[in-house]
Structures are given as structure tokens and as C-alpha cells.
Amino acid sequence: MERISATYYIETPYEVEAAAQVLAGEQSSGTFVAVPGETAELKQRFAAQVESIEPLEEVSEPAIPGAVSPTGKYRRARIKVSWSIENFGYNLPTMISTLQGNLYEITQFTGLKLMDLEVPDSFARHFAGPKFGIKGCRDLTGVPEGRPLIGTIIKPSIGMSPEETAALVKELAEAGIDFIKDDELMASSANSPFDKRVDAIMKVINEHADKTGKKVMYAFNISDEIDAMHKHYDKVVQSGGTCAMMSINSVGLAGVKSICDRGELAIHAHRNGWGMLNRHPLLGIDFRAYQKLWRLAGVDQLHVNGIQNKFWESDDSVVNSIEGCLTPLLGGYQVMPVVSSGQWGGQAPETFRRTKTTDLLYMAGGGIMAHPAGPAGGVKALKQAWEGAVDGLSVEEVAEQYPEFGLSVEKFGKKK
């Protein structure tokens, strides 16, 4: 019988082996006394199994509150646990409840993070995964291999009318942008109702496409309740749009999958709220595991933060996330990493040096909008940055060679 496995980074005041067994027990049989009906045969078939234990460092302070160590030592380890596919079948929410459910409550752990998960081949028959992925997003935007899609976010995040937004979109389309998105704070607001915004923006985008043959991909933020999301989705399809965006943590897995399953629009997955799931080194879930869940749900683009970002996350962590997204899952399930947060092009050389990929959606906000030569200069500068990055140039070398990127360095590079 196929098995699903999960790897955890744990910390415990007890013996690692004993703590691992508590986890396996809680997440399969799960009660504090033996009860009638729990036969050895049942245990054998349905019990979670501890597959491996790799002992790591010992520390003298617990990472998070839990049991107090009798020895004053807290042991860390990487452990791998597996479950029979029989336990939950092809049901992602129940798989999540098993792999990252009550186990965070277990007092035997003073730290627990789900680092990775492996699903069996039969998942490929039940979960179609991203309908567009990297290739599909390139096709929809007409961006050939060899450079990232260049994108931006409408700012201010909130407050602009549909007409003001459409005017900005027109300027950005003419500037040569590939992709634009709503902010995650903007769904349907008093001054920018969803349908009116779609009408105003798609008019501009369709006109530009008719004229130039290039259709800018606009990710409309459809995040809402189920019926409203489907209604918004219909509106985008009917208006000739190519993409919808969801705040995946806020909407939740069942809602996101219900939208992804429709398959008519590329799905831009915004991971806002991610920090609460990941920021502590010994609590929550690592991006390696997280991105697999959302690829199974079917998102086409997934946020990964960016090198030298404005947030707390380290470059190593961002690189790890990009690599995670680009590693095939079940032989495919391509998802496009969305690089954003304080990006202006100056990070392109380092991003390419460390990841050796251009299969990215590279997003800049102020880096494009506030470029000294206007948005057209900003978009040009970003393309130049990536050309230089692929050629192995440094930021300074790209700046010397390309005037628009030179202006970016003058304006945005000083504070770095």
C-alpha cells in the first residue's frame, strides 16, 4: 500500500525516539488510554510509522513553551513519519489535518516544524495540479524563455478608482509590462467595485492587445467567499482576462482548489499571512512543504519573496523557496515563483547567480512606478537588469552598459 511521508524538525526535552512515537500515535490512533476495539491488526494497518530519526544539536533553552526538561537539555532532530494512503485517500484537507494537525499541541515537543512531505504517484491521477504553470504563463503573456515575466503591483494598494487604475494600467502596458496585479488588500472596495475595475482595466488591456498583439496579464484579486469568487472569476473570463489572484491562506485550501479546478485562468497565489506560519525557526511549516500543498491544489504562480527583500526573510530562505517551486513534483506540477518585495532590478544579478533560472515572475512596485524616466524606463531597466544578470554582469556593470538601469541604481541603489 502506498504511503505518504512527512519530515519534521523537532525539539523535545525527552528522548527523541519516544517523542516521535507520541507524534505517530497522536496522529493515527490518538487517545490516552487503550480502548476496546483497538486490535493489533488495526494498529498495524493504520498506525503512522516513524521511518527515520536524525539527531541534531542539543540546546539548553526550549524554543517554544512545552514540557520542562528533567535534564535541562532539549534535543533537536529531523524525523520522518509515514501514513498509509488508506488513512485519508485523496483528500487534501484531511491530509493536512494528519500531517500538521494536533501535533503542534503535543507537550512533548518544545519545537516542531513540518519541513517537507512526499506524496505517492497515485496522487497524479487525482490532482491535476497547475493548469498553466511556467510554460502556460509564458504563452499567455508572450514572454519567451530566457527572461522572467516582468510585473508590477498597482499602488497605492487601496484608494484608486477604476478609471485611475485603468489609466495606470494603460501607461504600464505601453511601457511594455508583462504582468500587473491588484494588491492583496484590494478586492472589491467602496471606490473600486470589482466588476467596474475589471471593465475599466480589461478595456485598456484588450485595446492594447488588439493594437500590439501582446495581452498584459492582470491578476484580479478575487479573494472572497466561494460564490463571490466564482462570480468574480466568471467576470474576468467574460472580459477576456487571463489571470485571477487569491490570498491563499485567507481563502483556505478548499476554496482555492475549487477555483483552480476551473482551469480557464492562470491562478496567482499570494501567500500573505505566511510569516505567522513560518517565521519561527521551530514552529509551523517550511516553504518546501507549503508549496507542494498549493501545487497539488493547482495554483500557477506562487509568491516566494525576493533576494534582499524589505521583509525579515534571509536570502538563503528565498533561494530555497525558488528551488522548491522549480523542483518537479510527481514529475511536473510546474509553478512559477513570484519574486517580490522591495525589488527594483538591482537584485537580478544576485537572484540569477544563486538560482540560475529566469523562470520567474519578477515583480517591482516602486521600482517601476517611481523610476526617474517613468514606468517605461522602469520596465526597460528591469529587462536590462535581467539581460545583464544572465550575462553574468554585476549591478555596476549592468548600470554602465544600460542607461535606464543606471538611473535605477542612482535612485534605488543608494539605500542598499
Next chain:
Amino acid sequence: MERISATYYIETPYEVEAAAQVLAGEQSSGTFVAVPGETAELKQRFAAQVESIEPLEEVSEPAIPGAVSPTGKYRRARIKVSWSIENFGYNLPTMISTLQGNLYEITQFTGLKLMDLEVPDSFARHFAGPKFGIKGCRDLTGVPEGRPLIGTIIKPSIGMSPEETAALVKELAEAGIDFIKDDELMASSANSPFDKRVDAIMKVINEHADKTGKKVMYAFNISDEIDAMHKHYDKVVQSGGTCAMMSINSVGLAGVKSICDRGELAIHAHRNGWGMLNRHPLLGIDFRAYQKLWRLAGVDQLHVNGIQNKFWESDDSVVNSIEGCLTPLLGGYQVMPVVSSGQWGGQAPETFRRTKTTDLLYMAGGGIMAHPAGPAGGVKALKQAWEGAVDGLSVEEVAEQYPEFGLSVEKFGKKK
């Protein structure tokens, strides 16, 4: 214009006031340079406002990784921030993205927890809240005021056939139980497909109801994708069931609300995965805020852990959660706190002493199933425990007065 406010417990290496302004900026305007189009008028209307700051302790080590303090000190505070309802209207996922989105990523914080939130009166016109609540659940089970609903969980969590499960349900129904639930690890498994389980169990429950007039509430775990959940829901309704259960974190808000909106079944909300959102004192979300979101979504019963539980959570935290659930929201939105985890009745006196309520669903697993006099003895013992608790008796006094509870103390009380 109405405003929505959120209270955060924060830690920062900088001035608290400055950090609070960064949060407000990121969660409304949100870019690292001023951009054209961001007028003073727009800012005034849509900007988040810092409403109050209450300075708290200073510490010398950061709670979670972030910026390093130039002074070596990290300042903690309670801050309150508000947004105009205009920013997102009546859209819970987008409200969540605003109140608990990217702000966890902000490097200016070395700790941030959403402690509470306040929604304006107009929410009552857009969100119906729990359709059954405390009174409705009492009516459905025929349990009068003055004692909690007594419930249990089918164990082992996974591995029993529908027939074996139904036989246990029959035994429990005859023992006088009010409520039974699937485990969160059990949805539709190889050996217990959902529809077959419903058929087998509801046959027993309906027969018992026909005979005695009492219909045991069984919470069938419908957690799955949207269409599957609605299909499972239909099956429960058609079979005469009264309750469906969801793992709310795993399913997500949009999916849960879509089920709650149907209003034909009481909704049992299981919070597995909660530990990852809450276990760190300075990261994530407090239950005070969390329970409000799910009451707005419409759940009728919500897990709160239990006094002297088998998990890491303190009694103070559990009491705080119960009080949160019982505090009216928008003048109502009653949700029944579900007390569970290592409960066997011995915690009833302390639970009542600290909360002064019997408006609970009080769940015991092994405490009922493994009672020396069988499940009937277990259910009787739990009712006795609550009778004694309401009378102000201690565990020892209840044990002296009631023989079944006395047996519970002998079997389960020793390890406490």
C-alpha cells in the same frame, strides 16, 4: 464611516510608535517609495490609523528573528490599529489579509500577535453567524440548561469499519450520550467510506431516537474539497443527521463559510493545526481574535481544549478561550465551546469553578470508553461530575457521593 480595529501584541527593536506606523502603512498604502497618484486625500480616507499604544516590558533577546536592536533592547507593547470598512467591505478573506497578512513579515517586528479584533455593527447585516449556537444545539440534542452536552470521539481514530463504528455508537447511545464525533483524522477512508459510515451510524441513531425520543448528535467529518463537502453534507441531511464537522484550518475560511451558510446542520469546528498559529507567545493569533472570525463564518461549536489537558496549553489560556466564545459578538453569534483533550470528568469541578458555565460540549474519549463499568458508566460518571461541579463539590466529594464517578477517579485520577 465605520472602522474595523485590531489589537496586536508586538515586540520591536525600534521605537514602538515608529514600528506601529510601519504596520499601518504596509497594511494600507504599502510600498517603499512614494508613488505618483498617492494623494493626501486618498491617504486620509484609506490609510490605517494607529489608535493607541500601550508600552509594556523591555527584553534583551528578540522573541523571533528580525532586525537587530541598535540598543540591545526590544520593546513590547499592545497597539490598536483601525481601517475604514470602505477598504474591504464585507469580505472576510480580505479582512484577514489586512489584519493578519504581510505584517508578520515586517522586519521592524521581532514579535507580533493578533490579540483581538472589533467589527462594526453593520457586519450583523452581512454575516448571519451560527445558525444553531448554544440554544440550537441544546434543542437538537434535548439537553436542558444546567449541564453541558456530554460527548465522545470514536476511537481508534482510524481503522474501524462502518459496522464496528455503528455498534459502538449504539452502545454509546444506550449509555445516554448526547454527542459523538468522528476523529479529525477520519473523513472517508478505505475501510470506512463516508456514505457507508453515515448509513450505518444513522440507522442506529434514528432507531434509538424512534425508541427513546432522544436523537444523539453525530458530527460527521465532512472535511474535503468544496463539492465533496457539499455532497457529504447532503448525505447527512438526507439521512436525518443533525451535525457536520470540519477541520476549519485545513479546509479554510471560504470553504467553511460555504458549508455554514446552508444552515441545515449544526457545524462542529475542529481547530486542529491551531498550535502552529498560537503556541508562540509573540507570533500568530490569539484565540480571542480567532474565535470571532469563525463565529462570523457561522460555526456552531468550536474547540477550546480543556482544563488540565494532555497538550501544552495552560488552564488560564483555556479559560480565556471559553470566556471568549461566551462573550456576545455583535449582540449574539452564540458559539458552543467544545472542551476536549484528556478529559474524564475530573476536570469538571475546576472547569466550572473558573468559568461558571455549563454551556459547553464536554468531550471525553478514553474517559468514557475505558470506564471500568463500560461506556454507560462513563457517561453517567461525567454527568455526575458536572452535577457535583455545579453544586460546588471537589473531585473527592463528587467521588464519595457518586459511585460511577468514584470508579473514574480510581482509574483516571491517579496519573493527575
